[in-house]
Amino acid sequence: AGKLERLTLSGPFAAVSFPLIHMVDSGALKDVAETVEFVPWKDPDQLRVLAIDGKGKVDFIAMPSNVAANLYNRGVKLRLINISTWGVLWLVSRDKSLKTLEDFQGKEVLMPFRADMPDIVFQTLADKAGLDPKKNFRLRYVGTPLDAMQLLIARQADHALLSEPAVSMALRKTKSFPVSVIAPELHRSVDLQQEWGRLLKRETRIPQAGIAAMGQALADPALIERFQQAYAASLKWCEARPEECGALVAKRVDMLTPEGVADSVRADNTAFVPAHEAKPELEFFFAQLQARQPALIGGKLPDDGFYHAPKK
């Protein structure tokens, strides 16, 4: 097949996107397209604009798995091709001694993004632990992870549910001048992935984010295959060289620091799993979300057309 003119990758500033950035930077897909570019999306509005079909602007887009299902159920033409992020949710706390969800009973926990996936996961887990999320915790919702971090650092709050790379950024900040002078250390406390495994009696991982194919890529299984390989390679590269990956990402994304990204790469739970293989776990995950907040996945479980399966 002829070379494509342009290939557009897109993703949020989170772990799923690091391989995408590496792919663009290293020229991994040079043989496929003349230009390969990375377009970040920062909020749901931008995502919506990128996701409208027919425009064919974006080919591969990284997003949380539930958002992909949501868009699919709303009629956007996309297919999930892989899941790479299996756990980025942590409780960050000033108190070293808190080990499990139960330990946080009666405490005020900052929660960015009300009714979004992390909130629902937290509630589900709390429920399984026999706790009422509304009664046994004092959940304080804030607008963005940034606000939560600011409140933590300003000692206005002691615990927060954060995701990578915000966790690493916050931890780095509190150890570095001048912040650490005032704010005592924060700790990476409960790992929600572990709790997921413990309380739901499953593997200790949650299929949180991955890549969806759209536009011209949808009709081109070869392109998807090529992308999958490159992505898996880049993911491996990042895992192997956190420092280099951090430098690379921070160069492109002003908002992240190299150390923060590196820490985040070390901490997060990545594994390249093609969508059809992840399907059972995804369906379980979606079912949990649907039970509490159907709107998160667009009201229903996505049908089979959602999961990309390579032709054997």
Next chain:
Amino acid sequence: MTLLRAWLTGIPAYLWSGWGAIASLFLLLAAWEGASAVHGALILPDPGTVFATLAGLVDSGAAWPELAVTARRAATGLALAIAAGSTLGMLAGISMTASMMSRPLVTVLLGTPPIAWLVLAMLWFGASDGTPVFTVFIACFPVIFVGALQGTRTLDGHLREVATVYRLPLRMKLFDLYLPHVVSYLFPAWITALGTSWKVVVMAELLSSADGVGAALAVSRSHLDTAATLAWIAAVVLTLLTVEYLLLEPVKRELEGWRRQETEGGAA
């Protein structure tokens, strides 16, 4: 009392003259429908869907509590801004020095992005109503202040001389001399502030709060539920239109009655 009476008696005549307003709202709906057809439902659902969603929200009882919370915050912030802005603005208008001193502060208030306040507001007011109320106040106060200031300074010097000669006490100067004139400057400021207050309170809730329309908006936004998002926005705008046309306009008509008659007499 007079205001209340005026409010009640003003309504029928008012509704009658409101056809133009309604017509233009329908034009707006038509434009929306058109844009929706072009862009598709994910970007911009059509008005029918949105109003159906809104009706659903209202029926399920989900809408009223959120609207009430938001309205309370907007109204509190607005009331504070109107009281402080009108009074301080008029006082600053009477004294040249006060006006010189207050102007740059107003500019600073006007031009500082809310980001700068938000952290402080969260610190001072925590998760209470304080933060959105404060944000509304900060956003509306300068608008009203500037209007009151300008209105006071443009009062006809001849009438000011009358006040001097007839030795009006400060209270009368404010209420019998300045206010009736300044009101014509305050009204556009109040209308602007009313609109601003709703917009700002929603944005502030969106950023910082657990309840209210803004929070609901944030949720539906993160769920990519465009119809619900627009339904909430429609609810806000409809409330705003109601407040403006049922409350502010009749009051305006009453307070500016002398002016209306003047125009009619002059041009009839």
Next chain:
Amino acid sequence: MTLLRAWLTGIPAYLWSGWGAIASLFLLLAAWEGASAVHGALILPDPGTVFATLAGLVDSGAAWPELAVTARRAATGLALAIAAGSTLGMLAGISMTASMMSRPLVTVLLGTPPIAWLVLAMLWFGASDGTPVFTVFIACFPVIFVGALQGTRTLDGHLREVATVYRLPLRMKLFDLYLPHVVSYLFPAWITALGTSWKVVVMAELLSSADGVGAALAVSRSHLDTAATLAWIAAVVLTLLTVEYLLLEPVKRELEGWRRQETEGGAA
């Protein structure tokens, strides 16, 4: 030309009378210093640190390009809003029907949270200047429109009769009759809009842009670098104060010269 001359000749007298303004800015700095001492540098760095950071940004050359980009966007949006708002507002003020029809649209514009537009703006204008410019326009237009509308409607009926009798053509009606009166209503609206434009453009850039002060602000915020955040905000506010006091005020003094003399003559 006359405006330019007025601008130049007005400056010295103007600076002299600006002491009050400067004094109150220093008061503000003192309050900031105090608050910073209470809350600690992490939440609110003191003015010294912030201005040092700002000086660093300026020295390193990082500040100017961002400020230039932001200024270009704010100025474009504001200019469009002033042109459209003043003209349409005055036309609506002249015609009762137009005023009835436009009012609810203005309320809708005023009260709709930017969230509702943002998607459409991004879709229409992409990542270009279009989005922030459009956002500024939407935020400033209604403010100016309402001011112009009210100003036009409060023109003394007697003077309107003079215009009829002396058969002023529409152009003269606008520029010789309405505008000089309306200007006194437009000025507070322009001041408000100027402040709003800077605030809004920064917020829009914060959400949607890769460059400009807003984007820089987003970066320094995500690094939890409060000093840099405040330095950027200080840069915006200082620019705003400069524009207002070096440009808008002298123009205002010139355009309202007849009024100033009146006051002096009447009360000297």
Next chain:
Amino acid sequence: MTRALAIHGLGHAYALRTVLEDIDLELPAGRTVALVGPSGCGKTTLLHLCAGLLTVQKGTLENGFLRPAVMFQQPRLLPWKTTRDNIALGLKALGVPAGERLARAGAVGRSVGLDELALGQFPHALSGGMQSRAALARALALAPDLLLMDEPFSALDIGLKSQLHRLLLEHQAAHGLAVLMITHDLMEAVRLADTLLVMAAEPGRIVHRVELATPARRRGDAEVYQTTARLLQHPAVCASFGLEPPAPAENGTGGCTVLPLHGDSDAGCAAPALRKKGFSC
């Protein structure tokens, strides 16, 4: 249409209150009609109707003049324009270029006694009389063919008044100007007008009409005085102004009193009657 103002059966009401009823009036080019009547009887209303500022509700009004100018009861100068620019307003509306316009405005301004300084000032810095002269100049500057004037000289001193009377008559002789003027000064009306209409109030109507045969420019002081005196003898006029006509037996010259200067006679003049009920204090 002929160059004339023709009014037939004209009436006007503000809301439910009738202020003018059954007015008939003819004003051909080159003539002057003076309107006198008690305060509040509707003179200004009639003038505004002629100027087209009020819509005709009853009767007919035909205005065949091409370039009317109005001088209002209040000066109504635009406060943001200098006196010169105010005077030039009508010329600007006609599209006269700036240089010529300002020169002509200056000339007309000087002709009503405004000096360079006054022409350069804003209206608020003018005295009352100067403002009303500026308003007059604004009307004259247009070189109108119909001049509607509402108490044009009432704010002026005796010297200026007579100067401006002469100016007006000259202007009229030169341009064939038609003038409709309202005044409270009967003598002024008799001096300047060809036709004098006396109005009465509630509702405003014309109760007396005097045609003066001698052209105004050749009218002598004696004639002016005698006509005024005769006018004041007329019962309708006395009634309209709320004056008691003195008993004819007591006074040789007769006529109602008030302006008592109708002779050297020191005849006892009756005090004017109270015009309104409840007139106390």
Next chain:
Amino acid sequence: MTRALAIHGLGHAYALRTVLEDIDLELPAGRTVALVGPSGCGKTTLLHLCAGLLTVQKGTLENGFLRPAVMFQQPRLLPWKTTRDNIALGLKALGVPAGERLARAGAVGRSVGLDELALGQFPHALSGGMQSRAALARALALAPDLLLMDEPFSALDIGLKSQLHRLLLEHQAAHGLAVLMITHDLMEAVRLADTLLVMAAEPGRIVHRVELATPARRRGDAEVYQTTARLLQHPAVCASFGLEPPAPAENGTGGCTVLPLHGDSDAGCAAPALRKKGFSC
């Protein structure tokens, strides 16, 4: 301080332009001073100085009256208050309770010929003369001890004028009111004033002073007429108004002309001189 207005060597300048120079004036309680002079000579400025609206720049001004009231040259009614409320303005400032205040305002309003309807209307619906009567009523309602009036009767018809003259004299007799009034009507000045001051322009100064011995209420028409005629003979007065004094040989009575009604004589009156240079058109 005695209840009197005492002015010595008063001067005033707007910016660099001197409009008043060396004014001396005494106004004790119960007396009336009338100020006449050409338009723009500074009469209103002097009145505003007396009212305390302008700061004294030169000379001294002592005002010992407790409750002055001012009637301005323009009505200056508050457009957002009904006529009645406008009249009651000064009373409200004094803290008179609403009921009494409105009743008193109504009574004063009626005494100047405003009916109930007019009292309930906003000022813009009043005729010019009604507005100036409302302004007069506003001043009178205060029951002032000093009344400063700027051309109070110039917008009124002859009937109302003489009624209000009587009203003013009655008021003065009853309350011992001091009055400083500006007028362009010499006869009115002579009729009402105890002292008559004639001003000249550029700079405004007092050029002639007439003391009238007979109390105003007992002043007969003949006396009024003769004094006016005498006044117009005075060269300073003629010069001030820009009138040419007729050659004494030609005219028996002498005096400058303009108000030619100074007798039945139809003596040829010289045309008034042009007051300003460049008087053309």
